[in-house]
Amino acid sequence: MAAIITARKLTYSYEKGGTPEDQNAADRVNNDNNGVGDVGGEVIHAALRGKDAAGDDIHAALRGVNIEIQHGEFVAVLGHNGSGKSTLARHFNAMLRPSSGVVTVAGFDAADDKNAIEIRRRVGMVFQNPDNQIVASVVEEDVAFAPENLGVEPDEIRRRVDDALKLVGMYEYRTHAPHLLSGGQKQRVAIAGALAMQPECIVFDEPTAMLDPRGREDVINIIRRLRGERGVTVVLITHHMEETIDCDRIFVMSDGEIVKSGAPGEIFSEVELLRSVGLDVPDTVLLMSELNRAGWSLPLDALTVDEAAEAISLALASV
Numbered sequence: 001m002a003a004i005i006t007a008r009k010l011t012y013s014y015e016k017g018g019t020p021e022d023q024n025a026a027d028r029v030n031n032d033n034n035g036v037g038d039v040g041g042e043v044i045h046a047a048l049r050g051k052d053a054a055g056d057d058i059h060a061a062l063r064g065v066n067i068e069i070q071h072g073e074f075v076a077v078l079g080h081n082g083s084g085k086s087t088l089a090r091h092f093n094a095m096l097r098p099s100s101g102v103v104t105v106a107g108f109d110a111a112d113d114k115n116a117i118e119i120r121r122r123v124g125m126v127f128q129n130p131d132n133q134i135v136a137s138v139v140e141e142d143v144a145f146a147p148e149n150l151g152v153e154p155d156e157i158r159r160r161v162d163d164a165l166k167l168v169g170m171y172e173y174r175t176h177a178p179h180l181l182s183g184g185q186k187q188r189v190a191i192a193g194a195l196a197m198q199p200e201c202i203v204f205d206e207p208t209a210m211l212d213p214r215g216r217e218d219v220i221n222i223i224r225r226l227r228g229e230r231g232v233t234v235v236l237i238t239h240h241m242e243e244t245i246d247c248d249r250i251f252v253m254s255d256g257e258i259v260k261s262g263a264p265g266e267i268f269s270e271v272e273l274l275r276s277v278g279l280d281v282p283d284t285v286l287l288m289s290e291l292n293r294a295g296w297s298l299p300l301d302a303l304t305v306d307e308a309a310e311a312i313s314l315a316l317a318s319v
Ligand SMILES: Nc1ncnc2c1ncn2[C@@H]1O[C@H](COP(=O)(O)OP(=O)(O)OP(=O)(O)O)[C@@H](O)[C@H]1O
Pocket: 013, 014, 015, 016, 017, 018, 019, 020, 021, 022, 023, 060, 061, 079, 080, 081, 082, 083, 084, 085, 086, 087, 088
């Protein structure tokens, strides 16, 4: 498997009082850092915690992140509020440029503006708020929006739109008005819009955060199918551990750094670490890991109460 996304010593900094959309500050630091060269991450961090040339405070939202995501992988990024997840995600489709370090997407250097379009063709994004992602007043027109902008042939657009809407289960709603749909349905339309670009990778930034349980389940099931049936590389950003259970790898972020990565089973057993970085560990996982500490060997991926009860009774039966 080849890597689709790599980040090496990725640092992203901003001026205090700026907004995440305000990139000028980061650009300024970027220029300053060019003189620093390839120094160790710690030196860069120290510099970024200090002042810039104009004497303004500089803060880093990402501090020396190293990550490599392979084609076809399903990875999750877990982390508390403000840990840097969205900032990292925005580097994956060239919405942000690194202050220092190197990001490549499908072989393109993400620091070079000339590559932004090529990168965005290959990496789609789905955000938290479905309302902010719908641009047209009819579902199918919304899904067609991006391929139309790219100049895709009308027949091909029709095929892509129908296919994407069928995949997310919204084909029957193709002529409906998006604003009359539920949050979960809108989010499914937003996913169809990303799919219609035929991207190699889709980055989901907390796609279920604003949805009810039903909408959440629908969206998570679609994400699984994308990976399973379409081979799309998936990056899922979330604070919900239970959404990450069947991904290939989990990256845990805290304070702009990746503090741990591994397979779900490995990460789920680090209950203390997860709590120490402010993540909610499901009660079932907590119970199972306490029991395992007391000598049991229970699966940590029995997440629902029923699954946990079944795993425990199975273990009891074999005593
Ligand atoms: N340009 C900027 N100006 C000011 N603050 C910024 C800027 N960019 C990032 N930040 C700050 O950097 C930190 C990381 O932000 P980011 O949005 O990446 O976190 P997150 O993990 O996605 O959080 P959440 O779970 O709330 O979505 C936050 O404290 C945020 O306020």
